[in-house]
Amino acid sequence: MDNIFIIKKEATIKDAMGCINKSGKRSAFIVDNENKFIGLVTDGDIRRAFLSGSNLLDPVIKISNLSPFTVKNDILENDYLKIMRDNKIHELPVVDNKGILNNVIFLSDLQGITLSKPDITRKEFDAVMEVLNSSILSIGPKIKEFERKIAEYTNSKYAIAVNSGTSALHLCIRSLDIKDGDEVITTPFSFIASANCALFERAKPVFVDIDPDTLCMDASKIEEKITKKTKAILPVHIFGHPCDMDVILEIAKKHNLAVIEDACEALGTEYKGKKVGSLGDCGVFAFYPNKQITTSEGGIILTNNKKIAELCQSMRNQGRDEGEGWLNHKRLGFNYRMGELNAALGSVQIDRIEEILEKREKIAQSYNEKLKNIEGIITPYIGPEVKMSWFVYVIRLDNKLFSKNNRDKIIKKLLEKGISCKNYFPPIHLESFYKDMFNYKKGDFPVTEAASDSTIALPFYNNLEEKDIKYIIDNLKQIIK
Numbered sequence: 001m002d003n004i005f006i007i008k009k010e011a012t013i014k015d016a017m018g019c020i021n022k023s024g025k026r027s028a029f030i031v032d033n034e035n036k037f038i039g040l041v042t043d044g045d046i047r048r049a050f051l052s053g054s055n056l057l058d059p060v061i062k063i064s065n066l067s068p069f070t071v072k073n074d075i076l077e078n079d080y081l082k083i084m085r086d087n088k089i090h091e092l093p094v095v096d097n098k099g100i101l102n103n104v105i106f107l108s109d110l111q112g113i114t115l116s117k118p119d120i121t122r123k124e125f126d127a128v129m130e131v132l133n134s135s136i137l138s139i140g141p142k143i144k145e146f147e148r149k150i151a152e153y154t155n156s157k158y159a160i161a162v163n164s165g166t167s168a169l170h171l172c173i174r175s176l177d178i179k180d181g182d183e184v185i186t187t188p189f190s191f192i193a194s195a196n197c198a199l200f201e202r203a204k205p206v207f208v209d210i211d212p213d214t215l216c217m218d219a220s221k222i223e224e225k226i227t228k229k230t231k232a233i234l235p236v237h238i239f240g241h242p243c244d245m246d247v248i249l250e251i252a253k254k255h256n257l258a259v260i261e262d263a264c265e266a267l268g269t270e271y272k273g274k275k276v277g278s279l280g281d282c283g284v285f286a287f288y289p290n291k292q293i294t295t296s297e298g299g300i301i302l303t304n305n306k307k308i309a310e311l312c313q314s315m316r317n318q319g320r321d322e323g324e325g326w327l328n329h330k331r332l333g334f335n336y337r338m339g340e341l342n343a344a345l346g347s348v349q350i351d352r353i354e355e356i357l358e359k360r361e362k363i364a365q366s367y368n369e370k371l372k373n374i375e376g377i378i379t380p381y382i383g384p385e386v387k388m389s390w391f392v393y394v395i396r397l398d399n400k401l402f403s404k405n406n407r408d409k410i411i412k413k414l415l416e417k418g419i420s421c422k423n424y425f426p427p428i429h430l431e432s433f434y435k436d437m438f439n440y441k442k443g444d445f446p447v448t449e450a451a452s453d454s455t456i457a458l459p460f461y462n463n464l465e466e467k468d469i470k471y472i473i474d475n476l477k478q479i480i481k
């Protein structure tokens with residue numbers, strides 16, 4: 001057992017502080033000369049002791065908890081997390097029958113490596129605090145600042161910030177007057193909101209299968225799905241990889257269809273040197289905490305079309321037109337506004353976008369390098385003339401070597417090792433309510449289904465450490481063996 005968080009019972013408060021400082025934990029654990037566990041002292045105990053007049057050289061034992069919660073070393077490791085959660089403790093001393101301290105379990109170690117994590121610095125804290133201090137928490141300067149920055153970054157004329165990517169998609173659908181009976185061509189391999197947004201207005205999402213490499217909608221299969229009812233094409237730049245926009249835009253032009261880009265996962269992605277999200281009639285980004293930048297919850301609509309911009313501005317704000325009074329409602333609207341705290345957070349994050357994308361690129365490259373020669377694992381494909389903005393890092397298992405069942409077992413085993421991972425994405429057409437509404441069945445979109453059965457999204461975030469990547473890959477290799 002590591003001794004860095006242990007002190008002897010004769011230790012002083014100063015010794016305990018040194019121990020806590022060195023270990024980086026919240027407590028020091030006290031043992032006698034035979035290593036019998038006596039108690040623990042937390043950084044909070046030390047603070048309180050000073051406040052009530054203790055000195056650095058006072059014996060630590062006087063201010064310690066001498067009857068802390070402990071467990072015996074015959075408890076199963078799998079139970080540690082539950083015991084700690086139930087008892088609301090962060091550190092669990094494990095002792096043997098003679099009371100000797102065998103181990104200390106730290107909650108932070110058990111929680112493992114998360115799938116995603118936002119990258120929040122002092123600047124974000126300060127920006128949010130500034131808004132709180134200003135008392136302008138909604139419809140203030142920060143939303144305008146955030147919109148201006150995103151519009152500039154994507155080279156778009158208008159940017160309308162809202163409270164989620166889903167709301168952004170919904171407003172795009174409404175602003176294009178897509179309604180009951182209309183059809184929207186999209187992909188079944190996506191997060192469900194990209195298809196649901198058509199259903200919100202009783203329009204039908206019509207699916208086109210995906211390209212097996214890019215996992216984006218296969219543009220060569222779009223035209224066969226166009227009918228008299230088709231109003232729009234809604235491509236999704238999945239996992240940050242762009243769709244084949246030249247082909248999609250050409251088909252849209254030929255058939256007089258609108259294009260709504262779902263770029264929720266692709267802020268910063270470039271297709272032939274142009275940023276996605278600004279290539280169609282309108283495009284959207286999302287800012288949930290797993291995205292490249294976050295506003296906690298949030299989304300934004302981009303467009304160069306004044307009419308679409310004005311409709312979206314009005315509909316996010318209860319149908320009020322710009323400059324109208326609070327109780328004047330020109331059309332049916334929603335409260336989809338982004339708050340000032342969210343916009344302030346986003347404004348700092350977009351200032352950091354280059355640094356963020358670089359960090360993500362480095363992590364993706366590290367994964368690529370370490371995974372490249374492992375049989376059965378396919379690393380993410382990147383097409384020509386593409387600059388990826390990495391949303392997630394998704395590997396695929398070779399369908400010839402691994403069944404869906406194998407993939408699910410691998411995910412389960414990784415989770416047991418404290419490595420978060422997910423099957424991004426299950427096919428939308430096989431969600432039960434889609435099957436009920438449209439009679440979809442297995443086999444309808446075989447490329448999507450094969451991809452869905454084989455993907456594993458691995459932990460991926462800006463500050464994922466090399467040692468964690470190594471731990472993930474070592475375990476993955478071991479498990480797939």
Ligand SMILES: Cc1ncc(COP(=O)(O)O)c(C=O)c1O
Pocket residue numbers: 163164165166167190191193194236262264265286287288298299
């Ligand atoms: C492709 C895609 N579309 C839409 C959304 C919806 O965004 P939000 O969760 O902000 O509503 C997401 C979010 O994950 C997404 O990945």
